[in-house]
Amino acid sequence: MADYLESYAEAFSLPMRNNVRVDALAADGPRFRLAAGSLRFSADNVIIATSPDLIPFVPEFAQELDPRICQLHSIDYLNPEQLRPGSVLVVGAGNSGADISLELGQQFDVMLSGRDNGHIPFPLNGFTGAVIYPLIRFVFHRVLTVHNPMARKIGRHLEAGHGLPVVRVKPKQLAAAGVERVPRVAGVKDGMPVLEDGRVLDVTNVIWCTGYRPDYSWIDLPGFAGSRPAHRRGIVEGLPGVYFLGLHLQYSASSSQINGLGRRILAVMAAS
Numbered sequence: 001m002a003d004y005l006e007s008y009a010e011a012f013s014l015p016m017r018n019n020v021r022v023d024a025l026a027a028d029g030p031r032f033r034l035a036a037g038s039l040r041f042s043a044d045n046v047i048i049a050t051s052p053d054l055i056p057f058v059p060e061f062a063q064e065l066d067p068r069i070c071q072l073h074s075i076d077y078l079n080p081e082q083l084r085p086g087s088v089l090v091v092g093a094g095n096s097g098a099d100i101s102l103e104l105g106q107q108f109d110v111m112l113s114g115r116d117n118g119h120i121p122f123p124l125n126g127f128t129g130a131v132i133y134p135l136i137r138f139v140f141h142r143v144l145t146v147h148n149p150m151a152r153k154i155g156r157h158l159e160a161g162h163g164l165p166v167v168r169v170k171p172k173q174l175a176a177a178g179v180e181r182v183p184r185v186a187g188v189k190d191g192m193p194v195l196e197d198g199r200v201l202d203v204t205n206v207i208w209c210t211g212y213r214p215d216y217s218w219i220d221l222p223g224f225a226g227s228r229p230a231h232r233r234g235i236v237e238g239l240p241g242v243y244f245l246g247l248h249l250q251y252s253a254s255s256s257q258i259n260g261l262g263r264r265i266l267a268v269m270a271a272s
Helices: 002-011 060-064 095-104 127-143 149-159 171-176 258-271
Strands: 024-028 031-036 039-043 046-048 070-073 087-091 109-113 180-182 185-189 192-195 205-208 242-244
Touching: 060 185, 087 095, 095 109, 095 171
Parallel strands: 046 242, 070 205, 087 109, 087 205, 109 180
Antiparallel strands: 024 031, 031 039, 185 192
């Protein structure tokens, strides 16, 4: 993927600026002004492709945990060597939580907490996956669009912070690795995590696989007010020249995936 992006930028002679973080976006007459540290840019059009999954989310009660407990968000997890000896509570049973639990199950006593959103019952890299995946891709790309009630329900599900079915890891793999499934974490008692069933867990590590939240606080434009404004297929209403890419259900269920970006880019180019 990285090689493709580099060749794409080279083929179209795009004036790329790497390692630049945009801190602010505001109107500047009929144009737009962007601040990135000491740098300033002016543009006629702005495409916001920061993803709705930008800021790692951890529940507020995490700060009440005993300071002796090692806490990591999944974005900071690299390998088991980061953890302290003892048991591990993985909070969030989505793809990241399942992957990390499976890896840690070989060395630690692992408890996986969170809602069971189901799983894909066949391996995507096997024969069945090779046959069925093109159908799934078609459904995500052409059927589950903003015009479909089921797709809109999925969109609300994602907006509420709920996960999708686990893709890679199967329940039997977690069981074989000795991973214990436990109810959701409800809070903290005496510095230790408490489950919905009242059980207090004496653990030495907690890994938060609790997802991400969007962040539009750096955008000072009419209609934002710290949240995503109304748009139609990524074209922001009432703000000519401002566009989104990669939102959940921007048009279809594949809009936030690599294979769904092509159609979104064409729509933006047609409108600009």
